[in-house]
Amino acid sequence: MDRLAILSMLETAMGECSRIQLTEGVSVLEHSLWCAYQAWNEKCASSMVVAAMFHDIGHYICAGDPELTDFYKDKEHASLGAAWLSRWFPESVCIPIAMHIEAKRYLATTDIIYRHNLGHGSRQSLEHQGGLMNDDELLAFRTSRYADSSIKLRRFDDATFVKGAIPSYKWYETIIISILR
Numbered sequence: 001m002d003r004l005a006i007l008s009m010l011e012t013a014m015g016e017c018s019r020i021q022l023t024e025g026v027s028v029l030e031h032s033l034w035c036a037y038q039a040w041n042e043k044c045a046s047s048m049v050v051a052a053m054f055h056d057i058g059h060y061i062c063a064g065d066p067e068l069t070d071f072y073k074d075k076e077h078a079s080l081g082a083a084w085l086s087r088w089f090p091e092s093v094c095i096p097i098a099m100h101i102e103a104k105r106y107l108a109t110t111d112i113i114y115r116h117n118l119g120h121g122s123r124q125s126l127e128h129q130g131g132l133m134n135d136d137e138l139l140a141f142r143t144s145r146y147a148d149s150s151i152k153l154r155r156f157d158d159a160t161f162v163k164g165a166i167p168s169y170k171w172y173e174t175i176i177i178s179i180l181r
């Protein structure tokens with residue numbers, strides 16, 4: 001698939017994300033734009049900006065199957081999204097996306113303030129996502145090469161959405177192209 005076709009497919013997917021609501025009444029598109037903006041604003045590497053933009057694209061994939069339960073979506077959207085994106089993006093984008101649920105479980109286990117500050121929806125989905133980590137899971141997470149970047153992505157993911165003037169999806173396309181494989 002050529003680059004223009006990939007860009008077009010991604011734009012279509014993100015357009016569809018405007019119709020998928022997250023639990024706090026924010027669409028997946030708004031939430032993704034907010035996450036990408038934070039990464040860009042903090043001068044993160046392009047791979048982090050792109051990971052932030054697409055970290056929840058698994059919800060778009062899940063939306064194609066009306067029989068999928070909320071339990072399945074909460075649990076699997078990270079790995080589904082990362083697998084879908086891995087044809088076009090390097091692991092510096094895809095692995096933090098795949099690990100963004102594990103990063104939440106890790107932070108909820110090791111940081112009591114983080115756990116208490118989780119929003120209602122995020123606290124509920126944590127149960128679907130495996131709850132707190134056991135010692136083996138903590139070790140596996142900590143020793144991953146992408147632990148730090150997945151935690152960073154998670155911090156953007158958890159930041160309260162602020163409605164305001166942030167760039168549109170199109171604005172990020174040069175950054176997205178720069179990181180395509």
Ligand SMILES: [Fe+2]
Binds near residue numbers: 055056077078100
């Ligand atoms: Fe997510």
Ligand SMILES: [Fe+2]
Binds near residue numbers: 031055056157
């Ligand atoms: Fe998210």
